[in-house]
Amino acid sequence: MNKFLGTGVALITPFNNDLSVDHDALSELVNFNIENGINYLVISGTTGESVTITSREKIEIISTISKANGGRVPMVLGIGGNNTSSVLNELKTTNFSDIDAILSVAPYYSKPTQEGFYQHFKAVAEASPVPVILYNVPGRTAKNMEPETTLRLAKKFKNIIAVKEAGNNTQQYLELIKYKPDDFLIISGDDDLALGVTLAGGAGVISVIGQAFPKKFSKMIQLGLEDEAKAAYKLHFELMELISLIFSENNPAGIKAVLSELHISNCTVRLPLVEATEALKSKIKLAVNTLN
Template sequence: MSIFTGAAVAIVTPMNSDGSVNYEKLDNLIEFQIKNNTDAIVICGTTGEASTLSHEEHIDVIKHCVDTVNKRVPVIAGTGSNSTETAIYLSQEAEKAGADAVLLVTPYYNKATQKGLYVHFKDTADAINLPCILYNVPSRTGCNILPETAVKLATEVKNIVAIKEASGNISQIAKLAQLANGCIDIYSGNDDQIVPIMSLGGLGVISVLSNVAPQQTHDLCQACLDGDYKKAAKMQIEALPLIDSLFSEVNPIPVKKALNLMGFEAGPLRKPLTEMEDANANILKENMKEYGIY
């Protein structure tokens, strides 16, 4: 059984003015998501600024999200690291906290060979009982999970069940779908490629766009799941200007700005991320207005 189908939000981590985690505003965002039919919540991912959370904060944020969601939708905890030992530790803590699954990014900076990726993901998955989603995002990590490696992991490690594909390489994703033949669930990791990836058999998206447009992103995915690709393509194209603005600077700089514009008080970013440039922010506002969310 799949962890989810449809649109999962890669939710931001709201901050107070002093940079501490704002749990009250996180609750508000979670309730907004659930009210607007988000299909799952990914907590402490890239969009959640996990890389600048301490281990204690990371675990506390996961626990808080699990408690607030209270089984209404699946909670997927981002627990990846460039250190296998750290990935195991965070994954075990997420399991203790009651997460429904974990999201494991490829090791960054030190990277790995395909053999190293296999060992890293297998060792992490073997240390827990939760289902694991691999996260392939070479633009951020400098490390690419080849289709053959993903399929080997899915067939040899029982709880590696899915992959978030954010390589941007549709040919690679098509190759993955062909080799996998259904042995691994595929989710889009790019909001501008939801329809192409779902047309290849993907089950949905782990989305930045869902932070500000959860209902619309859910509906787009549902159109694909219903086989109405003409409707889905229209929705995908209509969302592209906003999606482009949400990635006009390093994620999550624009999406936090968008949430602040919407009144959600997501707060500042942790350094080295800085506030959005005015020119880009003005374009973001216009695209939010065009899309009907500001």
């Protein structure tokens, strides 16, 4: 459980100009984050543009990240979807030798009932050979997994160890923290709310901006875990403008613009996403320079 306290980062997938995966940039990004204090890596999530990554590319991406990591920090792999049988098949065929947990998104598009969410994750929990972190992101899935459903799953299945909440819903975070089992983690999926959630009793964050400023962001969350609110909010205020900017058009175009300014990767994304506009890039450049 302690593996997933603090700051996890939802890694981007860097692309070359020809849209192939830039494995050199990915290795550099992994090293940069580990050397600057992040606690774990999240592979093939929303920020990694998982829906436009082929199964072969996913295997190669895992291999590159695992090699760069060298066992230094835990790794979480995104395995989820709205076809339950397909998710179960991927769980059966994936090599989990270097994977510490999966991050499994609530089924999207289909808009299941709360019982549908429960039955889907029951099947995932029973099939997964590693711990499961639920991922509730109603802005992308079109349906909220209610706290009652999350808590029902948490109490029933020992290998469902956490939920990444990304609904930007403070009341829902607080309800989950208040009623959760003692050994269940509430992880923020909202960079702007991460410190407040941590101070309220959450376990930290799976962050987007954290991969660009890992030292500053992970220090902020660590201070939150230690109830050092004043010092933590000083860092939050420094990061606040950039956090807002990176989500103003789409994710991960915003964070890729930041990483381009830091000379770690370029801005390339795969359709249907497009790069950040020049206007946004200019604002990001100014904010990055100010922060540095």
